[in-house]
Amino acid sequence: MADAATTPLHVAAIPFPGRGHVNPLLNLCKIMAQKKPDIRITFIVTKEWLGSLNGSSSNEAPPPSVRFATIPNVLPSEKGRGADMDGFMEAVLTKMAQPVEQLLDRFDPPVQFIVADTVRLTPSSSSSSSA
Template sequence: MNQVVMVPYPGRGHINPMLNLCRLLSSRLNRHTRTTIFTVVVTEEWLGFLNPEPDQDSIRFTTIPNVLPSELNRGSDMVGFMTAVQTKMEGPFVEVLDQTEFPVKLIIADATMRWPFGVANRRNVPVAAYWPMSASSFSVVYHVDLLESHHQLFANVSGVISQLYFQLIP
């Protein structure tokens, strides 16, 4: 049995697209035999929001503790929330990997989080970056330094964006 671990950024615009990808991959890979299990890792709070379908035997959910500020009021301190995502989820995620039933053959992680890539590299597990937003939004974030150097931004955000998004592989 193969296991793919899916790690979405804890936000609806990231989790829902990753679940769609998970369903698509599961239906294609498991068309004739159930040989691949997809394990989606979310916080306990997010599992309560999702209400997963019980009839999907090849898609499982596992949780990490609520180490982040609640989704219900994260907008009051967005930078604090984003910082917590980058600093507090790795430890519980490693514990989940240590307790998996089947060997992890692949990790698919949201590209906005850098720590899953380090975890995968340390464990010698292949990792794929998943970007759930449009290519144009990726290009803007990826090239924010150029936009800033050409005075096309009205705020100095390059330090924050590069720290939070694009230090993917340590």
């Protein structure tokens, strides 16, 4: 592993899994990467969300310093979640934490900074294990 002087800042971005959250956070990450090219940003979404982002013509490709990482589809599908919003919210709050924490633990260099929605409660517990 490189020393701290040569290792770029590694930021994990963890959006709430909804279009009004994923797209704005991705846009923020693109801006951050353009302003500070030596930053490494890992954008964490479910596999379903990554497929949606890759298939959308409205999303221009992020700079090379913005990378995607996925967790399994542990949530009800985006396509039908409106039918059971309470179940979806419960899944977000209970089923996402473990896969996100496991993913954060595998990063090299480790994540030094987490950007997340205020709705997400899990990054605070994850941040202590990855600092």
